[in-house]
Amino acid sequence: MHRDKGYYWLRFVIYIGLCLSIGTIYFNVGHNIASIQARASMIMFTSTFITMMAVGGFPSFVEDMKIFRKEQLNGHYGATSFVISNTLSSTPYLGLICIIPGAIAYYPTGLQRGIDHFLYFATVLWACTMLVEGLMMIVAAIVPDFLLGIITGSGIQGLLMLNAGFFRLPSDLPKPIWRYPTYYISYHKYATQGLYKNEFVGLVFKDLGGGGLSVSGEYILKTYLQVEMGYSKWVDLAILLAMVMIYRVLFLVIIKIAEIVKPLIKCSSINV
Numbered sequence: 001m002h003r004d005k006g007y008y009w010l011r012f013v014i015y016i017g018l019c020l021s022i023g024t025i026y027f028n029v030g031h032n033i034a035s036i037q038a039r040a041s042m043i044m045f046t047s048t049f050i051t052m053m054a055v056g057g058f059p060s061f062v063e064d065m066k067i068f069r070k071e072q073l074n075g076h077y078g079a080t081s082f083v084i085s086n087t088l089s090s091t092p093y094l095g096l097i098c099i100i101p102g103a104i105a106y107y108p109t110g111l112q113r114g115i116d117h118f119l120y121f122a123t124v125l126w127a128c129t130m131l132v133e134g135l136m137m138i139v140a141a142i143v144p145d146f147l148l149g150i151i152t153g154s155g156i157q158g159l160l161m162l163n164a165g166f167f168r169l170p171s172d173l174p175k176p177i178w179r180y181p182t183y184y185i186s187y188h189k190y191a192t193q194g195l196y197k198n199e200f201v202g203l204v205f206k207d208l209g210g211g212g213l214s215v216s217g218e219y220i221l222k223t224y225l226q227v228e229m230g231y232s233k234w235v236d237l238a239i240l241l242a243m244v245m246i247y248r249v250l251f252l253v254i255i256k257i258a259e260i261v262k263p264l265i266k267c268s269s270i271n272v
Helices: 005-025 033-073 079-109 115-142 146-162 187-200 217-224 233-271
Strands: 204-208 213-216
Touching: 005 033, 005 079, 033 079, 033 115, 033 146, 033 187, 033 204, 079 115, 079 233, 115 146, 115 187, 115 233, 146 187, 187 217, 187 233, 204 217, 213 217
Parallel strands: none
Antiparallel strands: 204 213
């Protein structure tokens, strides 16, 4: 995998370039009223649009599937071994592209200092990237065509992102389909809300409107961003990690189903 320049190193360079742009565009946002929207926008962009770039690895995923099917037919290993090894081999690289570019975007922006806040930020980015890669592996197992696969994966990502509670606040989402269930199955919801809590809890925004009024970050989360405050940011992270496992298990299930269905389809076509 590390020899794949497009999947590994080109994406790493692009991540650094994008995070440099984020760090300079949102440089030292401060604690005034404008910084509230700046913080929310920076968090949303970083946790969704940047991690969505994992869609670009789809051609590599398709090649992986081709190699797996050939080696599986030769009896070298099974689907479970392939899914586990694919997950473990990509984990260090995905951690690398989340920690280094993440730091480039995080610290110049002026978000909360403290290594614990940054590590939470980087871990959420890593979980989101793992989720996108898991989703694209599922698509690759179903739609092996490059163009159709990228379009399908991007379309799913767009729908999940649109219903994450940023572009349209949760209370304003139409309840059929978009609020229930799309809002609750969108991993972007848990990523952004966890990062919102990581950033806003403990902050105080002073002199809002020039009248000397101060507002706490918790108040902003409840009223302005409509974040669910009944549980901590660690619950959001735990849900993301659970979704990472669910996506990989679903990928394994689809491969297993394909192993059963494809021979049946071939037999029926021969009989016809």
